[in-house]
Amino acid sequence: MNRLTVPAPFAGQASTLSRPPALNTGGPSLLNVQDVSVIRGRQSILSGVTLEVPQGQSVGILGANGAGKTTLLRCCAGLESVSSGTVRLGGHTGSNGDTLTRTRVGMVFQQHQLVRAYSALTNVIHGRLGLAEGWRCCWHVTAPAHLRAKAMACLEQVGMAGKAMRPVADLSGGEAQRVAIARALMRDPELLLADEPTASLDPTARLDVIRLLTSLTRQSPACLLVSIHDEHLALATMDRIVGLKGGRVVLDALAAEVTLEEIQSLYAAVPQDEPC
Numbered sequence: 001m002n003r004l005t006v007p008a009p010f011a012g013q014a015s016t017l018s019r020p021p022a023l024n025t026g027g028p029s030l031l032n033v034q035d036v037s038v039i040r041g042r043q044s045i046l047s048g049v050t051l052e053v054p055q056g057q058s059v060g061i062l063g064a065n066g067a068g069k070t071t072l073l074r075c076c077a078g079l080e081s082v083s084s085g086t087v088r089l090g091g092h093t094g095s096n097g098d099t100l101t102r103t104r105v106g107m108v109f110q111q112h113q114l115v116r117a118y119s120a121l122t123n124v125i126h127g128r129l130g131l132a133e134g135w136r137c138c139w140h141v142t143a144p145a146h147l148r149a150k151a152m153a154c155l156e157q158v159g160m161a162g163k164a165m166r167p168v169a170d171l172s173g174g175e176a177q178r179v180a181i182a183r184a185l186m187r188d189p190e191l192l193l194a195d196e197p198t199a200s201l202d203p204t205a206r207l208d209v210i211r212l213l214t215s216l217t218r219q220s221p222a223c224l225l226v227s228i229h230d231e232h233l234a235l236a237t238m239d240r241i242v243g244l245k246g247g248r249v250v251l252d253a254l255a256a257e258v259t260l261e262e263i264q265s266l267y268a269a270v271p272q273d274e275p276c
């Protein structure tokens, strides 16, 4: 069996990559995805996905392009309606865009989706858009003082308080992704979702961003789902690996127990789905 030990690209940083044990892994699940299927048109995108994630656990979602990673994250965020099954967060069902659920979820997108002309602070305050404060969150000057203070605290958490007033356009990719994480924290998320948050970053920034996400998850404590293509990074930093293939969960194991063959099999060609 080809078991991964120290992932190759991070072999020189083994001491900084020691993975703390997942908190409360035997405890009750915070996120409960039960038998979720998503069908769009005649295409089955997710089929019978079941996933229970306890507080404090970080889960790497791996799979080939089109495997359904983004769709799964969007279902968990309440941004995508499910065709059948349920998504529950802390006991609340909200799989079809339910506001209660969406207010407790923070999402970090691949291209961070920040407004480049606006300051980091304003972008972080945008994390409250759609919630009770409404239009006042469009700019930091109009935002209520308590939200400005909260946004500064979120920037502090990600190490970006010193660049709060800088336009995002002037930040590096890694810095911008940190601002995007701070924006997600504005919702006090119980569930933190990140869709390929490291795709455009260099190896050092990738590691920094993922480790920031996992440490924030443990501090909150929340739970974390990260879609990620870098299996070495996922194995080095995540508590658990979930592998999707053709919209189905084909691998679900603690990262320490996952083998290279199992990861590679996720990327083997999958036969085209029959129309449903």
Ligand SMILES: Nc1ncnc2c1ncn2[C@@H]1O[C@H](COP(=O)(O)OP(=O)(O)OP(=O)(O)O)[C@@H](O)[C@H]1O
Residues within 6 Å of the ligand: 040, 041, 043, 045, 063, 064, 065, 066, 067, 068, 069, 070, 071, 072
């Ligand atoms: N609204 C939609 N209507 C029809 N098909 C869709 C829709 N959304 C996603 N799909 C299809 O569902 C499949 C899964 O898409 P998804 O974006 O979840 O994959 P992914 O695993 O995130 O892929 P990648 O690694 O490329 O980001 C793809 O074949 C995609 O074309």
Ligand SMILES: [Mg+2]
Residues within 6 Å of the ligand: 069, 070, 071, 195, 227
């Ligand atoms: Mg995707």
